[in-house]
Amino acid sequence: MTRQWQLMREAQTFLNVSRLANNALLGIHSVQVARERSEPIDKVYIEKIDDGIKLLKAMFRALEAREKQEAVSREALSVLYVLSQGRMVSNFGTLKKIIKVSIDELESFKEGRTLSPEEAEGLLEIIANSTSEEASKATSKVRIFMTEAR
């Protein structure tokens, strides 16, 4: 497979992850805006936050699987790769702690016990930004290639 087509597949994987993380952020920030205005919370936002919790739980499981050297999905490997390139995965123990705290924060945020899930927001921002950026970089290279090929 040519390098450009490899990039295409890579971009698609990153975009799948970026969508989940960004969805969760959309949920968090929409809830915060609504709360600031003392407006009722739409359940769609809570569902988006739940998607984020699912993503973080999947990452937690992936880290555990990696520690036990068991099977890990391609998406999870891609996230770990992206996070590691931003030096976030300096060791799995720390990252697991951050994920655990983030999941607890999000659960508590949904129930209104936490006003600002800072750890979770930070982590989700990093995931969404870095995967979106990687996808963008890959797609740009594919675009150049496609233009030349045509």
Added chain:
Amino acid sequence: MLLLEKKAYDMLSKITFAREFVRKIKLDNVLENYVKSFISWLDTLEERTRNARTSFAEFLRHTNFKEEKPLRNETQQRLLTDILREYEDIEECFYLGVDAFLPLISIWDYQRREPNIKRQHRLLVNFVNELLELSHISEPMMTIIGETYACLPLSWGEIMKHVVFGSYTEMENLCKWVLLAHEIGHAYYDMNAEKFSSDLFPLVIRKLIEVKPVNVKQHEIEAAIYMWTEKWIPELVADCFATKTLGPSFVTQFMLTVLDSRPQFPVLTHPPSDLRVRFMLNVLISLDLPNVDVNFYRNVWRSYCHSVSKPSSLYVLHDDIIKTALDGINFIVQESPVRGKWADVLKAQNALAQGEIPNQDLISIISALSLSEPKIDLRAMYDELLKRHSSDSDTL
């Protein structure tokens, strides 16, 4: 209309255009295999765009955002960032799944109808179809005469489709067509990705961790894992698939293609060519095909490779990792269709040696040509195969 509302409008217009485009085309049995999934992907993108538009409408309602001045509230700024990122991601998805695919339909249609190219195209399609049948891949694949041998992966949600490309400048050099087996091997990999991910990746990761030198940092090991699992293993699977499908015919042409001054040099996207050739030769040995002297191929390759380079000492190319990966791939890629085809290839080879044009199927003839000396008149052979397999009266 606000700027971001216009963006949503533009994106929805593009989706409508794509849907209309597909509605108007005359479907054949190959395109049918793509269109249903493609339309369903357009539905998904439309829904995402509409949702993003709704998010922005909600945002406007809650924040009283005006285009005349920037937001001051930090939470609102963040929400706007999320919405913009969602638009950005949808646009990327649109590019990869729609912009990259739609023009190919026109090219496919042009190549199968245009008088000055349709017979060549038909011959290539027949060859790819024979390859798919031989390797028990039941999905028809769009085949296009393009710039180089390639397999374009299209990911439409959960569905993956592939488009295969042949090389325009090598259309008459039939020997080269066997390289398409590697490209179809990528489709095979995607169809069986779960198996490799669950059964092979953990073993390779374990080895990478076991053999890594102490000074290798976590981000470096993650990069090595990513390189092996996302890039190198798919390439090696495609190599194994091609070798088990076409045997020495593929290996010969592959050696010819990758022969360069740095056979031991690894790149992020592909393992070193020496490693790939050695793997193929080991697979060839395991196939145990009659009248195949694997040592001959091995010596030919070594004469160049060992003369110009030494094995890399990088830990990512440690023997234990390589052995684990290659044994695993060879085990998972179980079928060896070349075994059932090899007798025909030998017959075709005999006919060629006697100056005759073989009577066997396309795969056997092209495989035999790939093993033959360049003195054979490939042009005459090409014309004869065009006559046999793609007469003007043929239709897809």
